[in-house]
Amino acid sequence: MAEDIEDGPAMDVKRFAALAEAYGGDLRRWPQAERQAASAFASSETGQAISRKAATLDALLDRYSVPHPGRALHDTILRVADRHIVRRRRQRFWWLGLGLAGIGLAGAIAGLALVTVVTPEVPPDHYVLDANATAFGDAGPETIEEDL
Amino acid sequence: MSADPDEELVRRVGAGDPAAVQTLVARKLPRILSLAVRMLGDAAEAEDVAQETFVRIWRHASSWRRGNARFDSWIHRVTLNLCYDRLRRRRELVTDDLPDMVDPAPLPDAREEPRRIEQALQAIAPRQREAIILVYYQEMSNIEAAATLEISVDALESLLSRGRRALHMILARDGVHD
The missing domain is CATH 1.10.1740.10 (RNA polymerase sigma factor, region 2, helix turn helix motif)
Known part of the structure; x- marks a missing residue:
């Protein structure tokens, strides 16, 4: 129970009765900004009568208490929480693993690309013969030195 | 804030x-x-x-x-x-109007009183019940309760007043309240 706007309206019988009807006879439940004015008014005869009337319903509401949570409920909630925490940790590891794998794969691809671009083209020592080539190399007319 | x-x-x-x-x-x-x-x-x-x-x-x-x-x-x-x-x-x-009495049987003894109050609370409109529970039992300020219910403070006060009036009438009819 607390906080409200800075300036509440001036307190009169009508406003006091309206607040008592809404919030009951205990001023601690009233809007904070109006408590001081209400407190002064509550000491008047009219204020006391209104507060008394509201307090009778408050007293009845007080008698309706509910039991505190049992141990079983408490433990069940903690067990479920444990499962959620474990699952979240697993998910985190899974995403971390996936992230690392992704980084590794990206590195490998980048490395391969770099090697491909940077490495100079080396002429092959041997070339593969295709269907038109012969084992004797150039098949053009031979020039015999002696003929010249 | x-x-x-x-x-x-x-x-x-x-x-x-x-x-x-x-x-x-x-x-x-x-x-x-x-x-x-x-x-x-x-x-x-x-x-x-x-x-x-x-x-x-x-x-x-x-x-x-x-x-x-x-x-x-x-x-x-x-x-x-x-x-x-x-x-x-x-x-x-239920509607915002005063509902039918839950149990018209006479009050057996004082131990039944909390039960009557619980029944009366269940008998009023849920929005009024929410407002009373938040401000009275959950001890929220009017601003917190209004924010929780997503309504204005004026609307909250209206719900509280109507709820308390309805409770008063039910409990008076049950002989729990004057």
């Missing part, structure tokens, strides 16, 4: 800190359960609602960011929504 006293705890829960989880349960379970019991008037259903509320907390804690409402207001809203789901399923929504 003032600081949220639960913000740091929720952050730790979101990070998976088991000690924070225990603290949060110890701090919030009694409030959530009492809200659900008073909204539903059924302890077993209220326990189910409390468990469901915590499941939502575990799911959302890591992504929870304070907007216009405090964490406590948010869990109250979650609990109330879950209670409404159950009330809708029961088809027990």
Whole structure:
């Protein structure tokens, strides 16, 4: 129970009765900004009568208490929480693993690309013969030195 | 807006800190359960609602960011929504008018009085019941309660007044209240 706007309206019988009807006879439940004015008014005869009337319903509401949570409920909630925490940790590891794998794969691809671009083209020592080539190399007319 | 006293705890829960989880349960379970019991008037259903509320907390804690409402207001809203789901399923929504008396039998003894009050609370309109529970039993300020119910403070005061008048009439008719 607390906080409200800075300036509440001036307190009169009508406003006091309206607040008592809404919030009951205990001023601690009233809007904070109006408590001081209400407190002064509550000491008047009219204020006391209104507060008394509201307090009778408050007293009845007080008698309706509910039991505190049992141990079983408490433990069940903690067990479920444990499962959620474990699952979240697993998910985190899974995403971390996936992230690392992704980084590794990206590195490998980048490395391969770099090697491909940077490495100079080396002429092959041997070339593969295709269907038109012969084992004797150039098949053009031979020039015999002696003929010249 | 003032600081949220639960913000740091929720952050730790979101990070998976088991000690924070225990603290949060110890701090919030009694409030959530009492809200659900008073909204539903059924302890077993209220326990189910409390468990469901915590499941939502575990799911959302890591992504929870304070907007216009405090964490406590948010869990109250979650609990109330879950209670409404159950009330809708029961088809027990009543009108804003004074409902029929739940049990017209004479009051056997003083031990029955809390039961009569519980019945009277269940007999009024759910929105009025919410307002009374938040301000009276959950000890929320008018501003917090209005924010939780997503209504203005004036509308909250109207719900409270009508709710208390309805309770007064039911209890007077039952002979519990003058």
